[in-house]
Structure formats: structure tokens, C-alpha cells
Amino acid sequence: MLDKIEIALLSALENDARLSFAELGDKVGLSKTPCWSRVRDLEKRGIINGYRAELDPAAIGLNIHAFVQVTLESAKHVEFEAVVQRHPSIVRCFATAGDGDYLLQVLVSTIADLDRLLRVEISRLPGVDRISTTVCVKTVKHRTSIIDCMR
Amino acid sequence: MLDKIEIALLSALENDARLSFAELGDKVGLSKTPCWSRVRDLEKRGIINGYRAELDPAAIGLNIHAFVQVTLESAKHVEFEAVVQRHPSIVRCFATAGDGDYLLQVLVSTIADLDRLLRVEISRLPGVDRISTTVCVKTVKHRTSIIDCMR
DNA sequence: CCTGAAACAGCGCTGAC
DNA sequence: GTCAGCGCTGTTTCAGG
Numbered sequence: 184m185l186d187k188i189e190i191a192l193l194s195a196l197e198n199d200a201r202l203s204f205a206e207l208g209d210k211v212g213l214s215k216t217p218c219w220s221r222v223r224d225l226e227k228r229g230i231i232n233g234y235r236a237e238l239d240p241a242a243i244g245l246n247i248h249a250f251v252q253v254t255l256e257s258a259k260h261v262e263f264e265a266v267v268q269r270h271p272s273i274v275r276c277f278a279t280a281g282d283g284d285y286l287l288q289v290l291v292s293t294i295a296d297l298d299r300l301l302r303v304e305i306s307r308l309p310g311v312d313r314i315s316t317t318v319c320v321k322t323v324k325h326r327t328s329i330i331d332c333m334r
Numbered sequence: 335m336l337d338k339i340e341i342a343l344l345s346a347l348e349n350d351a352r353l354s355f356a357e358l359g360d361k362v363g364l365s366k367t368p369c370w371s372r373v374r375d376l377e378k379r380g381i382i383n384g385y386r387a388e389l390d391p392a393a394i395g396l397n398i399h400a401f402v403q404v405t406l407e408s409a410k411h412v413e414f415e416a417v418v419q420r421h422p423s424i425v426r427c428f429a430t431a432g433d434g435d436y437l438l439q440v441l442v443s444t445i446a447d448l449d450r451l452l453r454v455e456i457s458r459l460p461g462v463d464r465i466s467t468t469v470c471v472k473t474v475k476h477r478t479s480i481i482d483c484m485r
Numbered sequence: 486c487c488t489g490a491a492a493c494a495g496c497g498c499t500g501a502c
Numbered sequence: 503g504t505c506a507g508c509g510c511t512g513t514t515t516c517a518g519g
Contacts, residue, residue: 185394193394196387200351203496203511214488219513230393235478236347237383243336243344245483250430250437252468264474271482276475279401281468286401290483317403317432323415324427327386331422332396332441354496354512368503370498 185230188213190330192222193230197328200234237327245290247297248319251305252283259310260284266308272300283315336381339364341481343373344381348479351385388478396441398448399470402456403434410461411435417459423451434466 185193191211195202202210208218225231240248255263267276267287275288287305291297297318305314336344342362346353353361359369376382391399406414418427418438426439438456442448448469456465 193387193389197389198384198386200385200387204513205511215512216489216514217487228393229390232388232390233349233478234351235349235386235388236344236351237386238344238348238480239380239383240480240483242379242381243481243484245480248428250428268475271485273475274477274480274483275473277399277401277470278472278474279468280471282466283468285474286468286470290480292484315433317430317434317437319428319437320431321429322426323429323436324419324424326425327384329389329391329396329425329441330394332391332425333394333443334422355498356496365504366497367499367505 185333189221189225190333192218192225193330194328196222196231196234197330240290244292247291247294248322249289249291249297250317250319251287251289251301252279252315252317253285253287253305253311254282254313255284255310256312257310262309263311270304272296336484340372340376341484343369343376344481345479347373347382347385348481391441395443398442398445399473400440400442400448401468401470402438402440402452403430403466403468404436404438404456404462405433405464406435406461407463408461413460414462421455423447 188211192207195207195210204215204219204222207222208215211218213221222231263285264276267273272289272291273287274290277286278284279286289297289300291300301314301316305311339362343358346358346361355366355370355373358373359366362369364372373382414436415427418424423440423442424438425441428437429435430437440448440451442451452465452467456462
């Protein structure tokens with residue numbers, strides 16, 4: 184599925200997406216031509232989804248980071264997901280098996296913002312029965328490369 | 335704290351970290367020199383933490399995505415965090431306020447891997463009292479740019 | 486599959502304005 | 503902020519192992 188060179192390419196690009204193909208080639212032991220074509224191939228196969236600048240939330244004033252477990256009372260999944268998609272403070276949303284139907288990851292500036300988000304924006308969403316919030320007090324680990332999970 | 339041009343730069347780079355400074359300049363209405371110096375400044379201020387290729391976990395065989403809430407019985411935080419840091423399948427770890435002391439995000443290939451991770455690797459970690467696992471069955475939303483949370 | 490060379494436009498980066 | 507400039511890079515194509 185993935186050979187050693189592809190894994191090396193992915194690992195390098197997960198650490199620094201702005202590497203030039205010459206630098207990339209040095210890291211994986213390839214000249215820039217095959218290096219370029221293999222990266223292009225990884226993009227076409229949907230393995231590389233894009234290249235993103237990683238920002239520090241706290242550095243731009245997003246000091247509150249929380250997880251919200253949502254339980255729906257009724258089959259309002261479509262409406263609920265639509266609202267979630269368009270809400271700017273909801274960074275991620277996962278449908279889950281276990282307690283709760285959804286897990287939301289939210290990012291806001293102040294506790295007042297969090298309060299408003301939870302009590303007036305999420306709780307009143309169509310079909311929401313119960314929410315349970317967990318505030319993140321420290322980021323212990325933030326792995327930048329998921330390719331290491333494969334070993 | 336951040337002016338309009340900086341927000342535009344961050345937004346553009348969160349969508350495509352491989353943009354050249356000339357392309358970036360076009361998007362924000364700047365020539366490439368000030369564009370370059372402002373991005374460099376954003377990096378030095380710690381607002382831009384790096385540039386990462388975003389991979390599709392499922393495309394590389396990481397089919398199981400789960401969240402694990404961990405409660406510690408004793409003051410073994412240091413040892414626990416050290417093990418978490420070095421475990422390849424644990425992508426993220428947050429210390430939390432609320433039910434549970436930590437929230438782990440894990441990525442593995444198969445249910446068997448998840449079972450082993452939970453029952454032999456995490457449960458037996460120093461000080462672990464209770465764990466509660468939530469499996470992600472669908473990613474509803476995965477916002478690539480957090481700069482939108484600021485409005 | 487890979488390398489190496491050649492080509493050109495465009496790039497990162499510096500310095501002067 | 504702008505502009506001009508240097509050397510190197512990205513991308514493509516080609517010939518060859």
C-alpha cells in the first residue's frame with residue numbers, strides 16, 4: 184500500500200509542508216523529479232489532503248478549548264449537523280458510538296463566550312437533549328504526524 | 335493584536351500552506367516583500383507554529399478513530415504523561431476539567447489494535463483507575479482554519 | 486522504477502529606495 | 503510600503519540505465 188519512500192515523504196511533509204522538492208529528495212534519498220511525481224501521486228490518491236499552516240490558538244486569543252458531548256432526543260441529525268457545519272466556533276464534530284451521539288471540539292476566547300455557546304447556541308439546537316462539557320486545561324500532546332501510528 | 339492583512343494571511347495559509355509569497359500577496363493585496371516579512375513575523379511571534387501536510391487516516395489504513403477518557407487514581411501524572419508522549423497510536427492528549435483527568439485521541443488500524451491498546455496498554459499504565467472509550471463513527475466536520483473562530 | 490540534464494518562468498530573500 | 507536584482511527552485515520534458 185505504501186512503500187518506505189512514500190512513508191518517508193509523508194513523514195517529512197507532516198513535519199514541514201513547505202519543504203522544496205530538492206530538500207525533500209535529500210531527506211528520502213531521491214532526486215527531485217521522482218520526488219515530485221510521487222508527491223503528486225500521493226495527492227491524487229487522496230492520501231495527502233492538503234497543506235495547512237498550524238496556528239497556536241492561544242496566541243490569537245482563543246484561550247478556551249472544550250469538548251462537548253451532545254445527545255439528541257430525536258431524529259434531528261440532519262438539521263443538527265447543518266447548524267454545526269456553519270457555526271464558526273465548532274472546530275470539529277464527530278458522530279460517536281457510546282455515550283452521546285456527537286462529540287464537538289470548540290474554540291472560543293472567553294468563558295463568557297463558552298457559556299453563551301453552550302447555553303444559548305448548542306442547547307437550543309434542534310433535537311438536543313443533553314450536553315456534557317469538558318474543558319481542556321492543558322494540551323499534553325499534539326502529534327503532528329499520524330504516519331507513525333502505522334507501525 | 336492582529337490586523338486585517340494578518341488575518342487574511344493566516345486564513346490563506348491555513349487553507350494552503352504551500353502558497354508562494356507572490357500568490358499570497360495577490361490574495362491579501364500586498365507585494366511579495368512585505369508579504370514575506372509579515373509571514374516571518376507571524377512565525378516569530380509563535381502564531382504560526384509550522385506547516386503540515388494533512389493526511390487522510392483512512393487512506394493509509396488507520397480506520398479506527400476513538401476518544402479515551404482516563405481517570406487517574408493517584409498522583410501519577412508525570413509517569414502517565416511520559417508514557418502517553420511516547421506511544422505512537424496516541425495522537426493527542428488533553429488534561430481536562432470535568433469527568434476524567436485526560437482525554438486521549440487515538441488512531442489505530444483495526445478493532446483488535448484498539449482492544450489491545452485499551453486493555454493492555456492504557457489500562458495498565460501507572461495510576462490509571464478508569465477508562466471510558468468513545469468510538470468515532472463519522473467525521474461530521476473538520477475545520478481546517480481556526481482563524482474563523484475569532485469573529 | 487530510477488537518474489541527470491536542460492529549459493524557463495517564477496521563487497525566496499536581500500538591499501536600496 | 504515599493505522596486506530591482508541575484509541565485510536557486512518548481513515544473514516539465516527528454517534521453518538513458
